[in-house]
Amino acid sequence: MTEALYNPADGYYARPAGQVGRGGDFFTSVSVGPLFGRLLADHIAAWHAQAGSPGRWRIVEAGANDGSLALDILARLDELGCAGYEYVVAEPLPHLAAALQLRSGRIRVIGSTEDLLDDPQPGYVLGNEVLDALPFRVIESDGVAWHELGVGVEGDGFAWVDTGTAEAALVEGLPQRPAGYRTEVRDNYGSFMAEMRRGMSHGRMLWLDYGFDRADYYHESRTTGTLRTYSKHRAGEDPLVNPGEQDITAHVDFTAVAEAAAALGGEVLRYQRQGLFLTELARPWLLSLEGRMDVAKELRAFQMLTHPGQLGAKFQVMELGFGETAGRLS
Ligand SMILES: C[S@@+](CC[C@H](N)C(=O)[O-])C[C@H]1O[C@@H](n2cnc3c(N)ncnc32)[C@H](O)[C@@H]1O
Structure with a gap:
C-alpha cells in the first residue's frame, strides 16, 4: 500500500x-x-x-x-x-x-x-x-490465530500470500473470529x-x-473487512490490480x-x-x-x-x- x-x-x-x-x-x-x-x-x-x-x-x-x-x-x-x-x-x-x-x-x-x-x-x-x-496490514483468521497476508508476485501480477502468524502486538485486543474472516489493522x-x-x-x-x-x-458480521479501492467514483475490493492507478x-x-x-x-x-x-x-x-x-x-x-x-x-x-x-x- x-x-x-x-x-x-x-x-x-x-x-x-x-x-x-x-x-x-x-x-x-x-x-x-x-x-x-x-x-x-x-x-x-x-x-x-x-x-x-x-x-x-x-x-x-x-x-x-x-x-x-x-x-x-x-x-x-x-x-x-x-x-x-x-x-x-x-x-x-x-x-x-x-x-x-x-x-x-x-x-x-x-x-x-x-x-x-x-x-x-x-x-x-x-x-x-x-x-x-x-497504510494498513491485512490479516485473516484460521479460526484460532490471526495470520498476516503479504503481497507476492504471481505471473504478471500480484497475489495474496500467507506470511504466517501475525505478530502478537499487531493483533492484541482483537476478538477471535472464525476461519476465513479477513480484516485490516493499523x-x-x-x-x-x-x-x-x-x-x-x-x-x-x-x-x-x-x-x-x-x-x-x-464485528462478527463484517467478514471481509472494509478494504476498498476507488477509481473514477467506482468502489472496488482488489488492491492488487492496477497499482498506482486507484486509491486504496x-x-x-x-x-x-x-x-x-x-x-x-x-x-x-x-x-x-x-x-x-x-x-x-x-x-x-x-x-x-x-x-x-x-x-x-x-x-x-x-x-x-x-x-x-x-x-x-x-x-x-x-x-x-x-x-x-x-x-x-x-
Ligand atoms: C483521501 S485524501 C484526502 C485529501 C483531502 N484532505 C480531502 O479531504 O479532500 C488522503 C490524503 O492524505 C495524504 N496522506 C497520507 N499519508 C500521509 C502522511 N503520512 N502525511 C501527510 N499526508 C498524508 C495523502 O497524500 C492524500 O493527500
Whole structure:
C-alpha cells in the first residue's frame, strides 16, 4: 500500500493532483464546497479564544492535497479577524508540495514536521480523510490465530500470500473470529500522530474520517473487512490490480486512535458523527441565512455534509487534547 499510493515516482498520490472531486476518483467533504472549511475555521477560532488567544500559534493540516480546505479555512479566519498564526501543511510528496506552494503564498509547506521542532507553539492539527489513507496490514483468521497476508508476485501480477502468524502486538485486543474472516489493522496511528504533534507546545488534533470503534470494526458480521479501492467514483475490493492507478483505503479503528493518542499523553475530547458536530457549529450561520432567498446552494451543501443519509453519519469526528488545562469546548 505504501508503494502503490506513495511511491514518489509511480504512487497514486504522486500523480498530478486531481484524484479528489467530480473529475477525479472520489469525493470528500472538502469537495462539497467552502462551507466545510468555514465551519472548521469557526471551531478552530473558538479553540484559540478558549486557549487564551495566544499571540503566536499554528494550524497544521495533514493530507492537504490541492490546498482547497486550507484556502477555505484561511478565508473564514480572515473574516473573523484571526491573527498571529501560521498555516502549515506537512506534505512529503515533492510535486504536491510545490503545487501547494504555488497555489497560495499564505500556506507554509514543509516536507516534514521536524522543521517545527525548534519553535514550539500552541497548535491545532487537523486532517480530513487522512487516517484512512495510512497504510494498513491485512490479516485473516484460521479460526484460532490471526495470520498476516503479504503481497507476492504471481505471473504478471500480484497475489495474496500467507506470511504466517501475525505478530502478537499487531493483533492484541482483537476478538477471535472464525476461519476465513479477513480484516485490516493499523499499527501506525501512534507514529503518525507523534509526527503531527511535533512543534505543538499544547493544543488539539481533529481527525475526520469514516470508521468505527473497535467492537463495531471487528464485528462478527463484517467478514471481509472494509478494504476498498476507488477509481473514477467506482468502489472496488482488489488492491492488487492496477497499482498506482486507484486509491486504496480502509476504515479507521477509532478505539486504536484513542489508545495511540493516550500513549502520547492525549485525551479524547470529542468523538461523534460529523453531522452532529457540524450542525452544532453551523447554528449561527444557519440563523444568519434567515430571510435570504438565494441560499439553496449553501443549504444543499449543509445537507450533504450533515444528513445521516449522506455524509453526516458516514464520517466520525475525533478531537484530541494535548497538554491542555482549559478543558472541553462546550
Ligand atoms: C483521501 S485524501 C484526502 C485529501 C483531502 N484532505 C480531502 O479531504 O479532500 C488522503 C490524503 O492524505 C495524504 N496522506 C497520507 N499519508 C500521509 C502522511 N503520512 N502525511 C501527510 N499526508 C498524508 C495523502 O497524500 C492524500 O493527500
